[in-house]
Amino acid sequence: MKKINLSSTLNVFESLKAGEEVALSGVIYTARDQAHKRLTESIKGGKPLPITLKGAVIYYCGPTHTPKGRAIGSCGPTTSSRMDSFTPLLLARGLKGMIGKGNRAKEVREEIKKYKGVYFITYAGCGAFLAGHVKKSKVSAYRDLGPEAIMKLEVKDFPLIVAIDSRGKSIFKEQTFKK
């Protein structure tokens, strides 16, 4: 398993290969459906964004409430494909990494290649286990969205698998299931 610390370098993202396992440490931001909608509306309307997208890693996650004495509640990934239509614009604005579950549209895979980003997946339906890898959490924007607010998370050795690498190679492509 490759250890990556976001505070030191992002360049390493480009060397990652689909299927590789990664333990990620550093700052990531949660954002799911409604946050994506708002970010996109702001970009299109030329308004300032509440977070810096350049070099950012977004985690498709809406955690439960944080129980007393804990850093975060249950916090697993949500279905990434719902964010597909918003992703190309965010990549164009500098988004570097995405974390979620499940496959992405072909178009997203091509844009990931174009902008040399990475799409990771993590243990789906394992929010209690993943909570152990989050050291701090704080609402960063859109508090009115409740669990869909953008949260800043400080993660330590967060377990990931590279699902689509910066060359556009996907872990899902080789699967035998077809529609």
Added chain:
Amino acid sequence: MRKIKAEKIAKAVTELVRQSSFFLRGDVLSALRRSYSSEKNPRAKKMLKAILDNASSARRKKLAICQDTGLPVVFMQIGQGVAVTGDLRSAINKGVKDGYKKYYLRDSIVIDPLERGKPGFSSCVLHTDIVKGDKIKLTLLPKGFGCENKSQLKMFKPTASIEEVKDFIVKVVKDAGPDACPPYVVGVGIGGTADHAGVMAKKALLRKISSGKSELERDLLKRINKIGIGPMGLGGENTALAVHIQTYPTHIAGLPVSVNISCHALRSASVTL
């Protein structure tokens, strides 16, 4: 006539919230353990290990098994010899709300499906059946929406073959692909009306996990586990833990088939009052 106070029902529902959110159902846990032992693909095995570790983390740390604490679906079997004093529907919603708040679960419900707005805890979906006796059986199924989104209904012609029906059920699982947290439990409702088939598909998820009660269920499970989606969609032989089918008489002009998929975190809890 036996009487039950609505407040008692509210408290019972709150307890069901606790049980279903922190403790994976025993039969689901056993099925996952069997999958873990039988899985030959090393990566799939690792995923199944993580799922089992997650269940023990949830239990130990009192954290929700999954952050998607679902849309609470409540099934009630009301004995015809029992009377509820007070407001039953409000009591159930209160019980759910109190539980979700008390146990730090997620506000995942928007009041207006079109306007959306800030999510909260209300309201649950309530299904009631009138049965014999003087008791009330309550079952809470917090249904995550990653898998609920993969539900499908098809109104077949009455002359459709069983093969066509089977192909459709397998296709629904293929369409879900890696997105909805496999290994899945596949609930199927066949017959009745469009709405009734949907309720049967959901109720089929409540049945204790088994490798198949009928030839049809066993055959479908075999076919689904050959697709190769595997745990978390990275390949393997465990795409589904079970296929559960419920049937009901239907009309000469039709054949409704509804499929409701559950993720591996199939949670539910029951109590009889």
